[in-house]
Amino acid sequence: MSWDRWIRTVEIEPSLYAADFAHLADQVDVLLRTGARVFHFDVGDGHFVEPITVGPVVLQSIAQQIHAGDGVVDCHLMVNEPEHHLAMFKAAGADSITFHYEAAANIGAVRDLARRAGLQVGLAFNPETDVDDVAARAEGFDLVLCMTIHPGYSGQELLPEAIDRIRRLRQALPKDVHVQVDGGIKFENVRSIYDAGANLIVAGSAIFGMEDLPRAYRRLVQALA
Numbered sequence: 001m002s003w004d005r006w007i008r009t010v011e012i013e014p015s016l017y018a019a020d021f022a023h024l025a026d027q028v029d030v031l032l033r034t035g036a037r038v039f040h041f042d043v044g045d046g047h048f049v050e051p052i053t054v055g056p057v058v059l060q061s062i063a064q065q066i067h068a069g070d071g072v073v074d075c076h077l078m079v080n081e082p083e084h085h086l087a088m089f090k091a092a093g094a095d096s097i098t099f100h101y102e103a104a105a106n107i108g109a110v111r112d113l114a115r116r117a118g119l120q121v122g123l124a125f126n127p128e129t130d131v132d133d134v135a136a137r138a139e140g141f142d143l144v145l146c147m148t149i150h151p152g153y154s155g156q157e158l159l160p161e162a163i164d165r166i167r168r169l170r171q172a173l174p175k176d177v178h179v180q181v182d183g184g185i186k187f188e189n190v191r192s193i194y195d196a197g198a199n200l201i202v203a204g205s206a207i208f209g210m211e212d213l214p215r216a217y218r219r220l221v222q223a224l225a
Contacts, residue, residue: 003096003120003142003178003200006038006072010199012190012220013074015182016062017042017053018154018204027213028062032069034214035221039066040182040202041094045079048103049151053078056092063093072096074200076124076182078151079103083110090117098122098145098180101134111140122180126151131165135172143200144173148193149183154204158184163196170197190223 014036019027028039039062044053063073072095077085082099089097097119104110107123114121124145125134131146138144146169148162162184170179180200181193193201203220210216 001072001095004176006095007178007199008037010194010201010224011038012036012207012217012224013038013040013180013200013202014207014217015040015042015154015202015204018208020208021054021058024058025062025065027208028065029069030213031207031217032066032071034217036217037071038074038200039071040204041073041075043075043077043079043085043089044151048080048100049078051153056088059089059094060092067093074098074122076145076202077103078124081105083113086110086114086117086119090119094119096120096122096142098124098143100151101125101129101137107137108140124151124182127159127161127165131168132172135169138173138177141177143178143180144169145180145182145200146198147183148181148185151183155209156184158186158189163192166193166196166198185220187219187223190220194224 044051046052075094075097077099120142122143149156179198181198182202185203186206207216
C-alpha cells in the first residue's frame with residue numbers, strides 16, 4: 001500500500017495530538033465512521049520541540065482499530081535523530097513516518113532506513129527553512145510536509161506567509177510527491193491551502209476543538225468540494 005492509494009484526491013487528516021485522550025478510541029471510532037481515512041500522529045521528544053507528546057505505546061493502543069476501519073496512521077516525528085525511532089513506530093502500527101529536514105544529519109540515509117522498515121516516508125520542514133532547499137532534497141520521498149506554524153503546540157494561527165510557501169513548494173516538487181500541510185488549519189482557510197497545492201491537510205483543533213466531531217470533519221471536507 002502507498003500514499004497514491006490512500007489519498008482520495010485530497011485528505012483531511014485528523015491530528016490526534018488535539019484529541020481528548022480520555023476518550024481517544026471513541027473519537028477515532030466516530031471519525032472513522034464519518035469517513036476519515038488518514039490519522040495524523042504527532043510525536044515530540046522535548047528536544048527538537050519543547051513538549052513531550054505521545055509515543056509508540058499510545059499508537060499501539062489505537063493502530064489496530066484504525067486499520068480495522070480501513071484507515072492508516074501517518075506519524076510525524078518531531079524528534080532529533082529520527083533514525084533511532086523508525087523500527088519502534090513501525091512495530092506499533094505506523095504506516096508512514098515523516099521526519100524533519102532540520103533533525104537528520106543524513107536525510108537520504110534516514111529515508112532509506114524507513115523504506116527498509118516497510119514504511120512510506122515524508123520530509124517535513126519548519127517555517128524558517130528555505131522551501132527550495134527542501135524541494136532539492138525531496139527525491140525518493142512520498143510527501144513533503146510544509147509546517148505552517150512553529151511545530152510543537154496545537155491551536156496556533158496559520159503564519160501569514162504560509163500560502164505562498166505552499167504554492168512555491170508545489171511548484172518546485174515533482175508531481176508524484178504529495179504536499180502535506182500542518183498547522184493553523186480551519187474552515188476559513190482550508191480551501192486556500194488546497195488551492196495552493198496541498199492534498200494532505202492536517203487538522204487538529206478545527207476538529208477536536210469542536211463539540212460535534214463529525215460535523216467539524218465534514219465541514220472541512222465540504223469546503224474542498
